[in-house]
Amino acid sequence: MADSTPLDGVIHPDRAQPPLPTERFIVEEAPDEEAVPMDVLFVGGGPAGLAGAIELARLVRAESEDGGELGDLEIGVLEKSAELGEHCLSGAVLNPEPFRELFPDLQDEDFPFQGPVEKEAVYLMRESSALRLPTPPTMKNHGNRVASICEVVRWMGEQAEELGVNVFPGFPVDSLLVEEKRVVGVRTTPAGLDREGNPGGGYTPPMDLTAQVTVLAEGTRGPLTQSWLGWQGVEAENPQIYALGVKELWEVKSPLDRVIHTLGWPLPRDAFGGSWVYPMGQNLVSLGLVVGLDYHDARLDVHGLLQQFKVHPLIREILEGGELVEWGAKTIPEGGYYSVAERRHGDGVCIVGDAAGYVDVPSLKGIHYAVKSGILAARTIFQALKEGDTSEAGLAGYTRAVNESYIMKDLYQTRNMRLAFKSGFYRGGMKAGLMTLTGGRLPGGKIEVEEDAAEPRTLEAPAPAFAADGELTFSKVDAVFKSGNKTRDDIPSHLVVGEDVSPEMAEFYAHVCPAAVYERDGNELVVNAPNCVDCKATDILGPRWTPREGGSGPAYRRM
DSSP: OOOOOOBTTEEOHHHHOOOOOHHHHEEOOOOOTTOEEOSEEEEOOSHHHHHHHHHHHHHHHHHHHTTOSSOOOOEEEEESSSSTTTTOOOOOEEOOHHHHHHOTTOOGGGSSOOOBOOOEEEEEEOSSOEEEEOOOGGGOOTTOEEOOHHHHHHHHHHHHHHTTOEEEETOOEEEEEEETTEEEEEEEOOEEEOTTSOEEEEEEOOOEEEOSEEEEOOOTTOHHHHHHHHHHTOOOSSOOOEEEEEEEEEEOSSOOOSEEEEEETTSOTTSOEEEEEEEOSTTEEEEEEEEETTOSBTTOOHHHHHHHHHHSHHHHHHHTTOEEEEEEEEEEEOOGGGGSOSOSEETTEEEOGGGGTOOBTTTTBOHHHHHHHHHHHHHHHHHHHHHTOOSTTTTHHHHHHHHHSHHHHHHHHTTTHHHHGGGOHHHHHHHHHHHHHTTTOSSOSOOOOOOGGGSOEEOOOOOOOOOOOSSSOOOHHHHHHHTTOOOOTTSOOOEEOOSSOOHHHHHHHHHHOTTSOEEEETTEEEEOGGGOOOOOHHHHHSSEEOOOSTTOSOOOSOO
């Protein structure tokens, strides 16, 4: 590993980052003799995985009622959180269209959404003032629905189970089982290990499950997806780049009557991102801040920026006298069209949702793409099973269907908008405006980017020490408590740290992580692994994230 010691105040995250432990995630080994046989497995119980399972179950039921020969299928959903929704986090303002497609017999009021967005506002923020801007076309949400993604996922799980889908919460997947180039099943993560990784009280060994098709719906920066793409040599034109979002849910004294988005302060000009405040009904508001992980200041701290954001007069007025209910953090794929892999299918496998990078940054949308991709995967898998061909060729219709759908058409139209901000906030804004006016045609050509870890960082002057007041602003440790973190203190560390981490790199990790997992203690890096809320930020910029026992991590209820 190259030396990561800074020269002239510059650090290089990629030089200190350990490689992905692919040998753990891709296992060329026959499934156990007692493996649980399934027909189709969805790895991840979020919107994409559940949508795919629901659509597939519905197709199977309809075919059976029509006298088809496929017969009953065993469909499984494996989810690492203890209960569905506990690891799901988003804004969220939803485009309801694919939900209507998935549940054609339901009316809008039957879905677990808030009412349609009727009012919205966009502000350019300065430290003590806010200038209201015209709402950009890509950010208009009139008619879309505000929702708690946790509640949506729990509701989708109920619909899946009513259709006969086997939903298994508390079962993270540790590896893909493969034969030659074909995925033949999965192996779950053991539970009940002590700090040294030895079986302790309540030990549960790993379990193998076989499947004709495995669908990777593990969300942003999934290790199985990363490993499979690398193992198969499947590439995108650009590497994927990411943002980190930190979110809070507040109970406030007065309901908010509009959706709010903000640009500018407290972000530095060379960082891409923005903030939101959404009404959630029952005097609840969701607020958060998202920052692209290609920023330059090694001491930038997204959690700290969100605390600053709440002190702004516009936001303080909304929150004052209220109470913090929940806190969470999550990374988001932001590369767009050019960062989506050339194919998202292979022998016995499909990749859907955030795992595939289906997020449109200019419109701040990804959930409806996740649901739609799950639907398209299910339709392809259903046809492949009927034809008895779940090879790469047999599943090629999935990638083709996504490419021909509004998912990739939308991403193509906004293909360079996020990438344009590599040249700074104001120049990027002008380029993005031109792209909006021309439907993405100008400026033309692909903008090349490097992965986030390859961006050098400068150790700029430390910001004034942040002191949380415990009423409006909160420390990282207090925030982790509000995430409902369920991780045992004596669990083995699931984080793979590089060798010879310099003190400066340790400080960088401490600022990157929103959950106080990493600390710089003198010249040493201290790792508090149980604090982790699975946001995957340092998997992008530093230590690698690997699965840990089921039920670990946050327990979001209303996010």
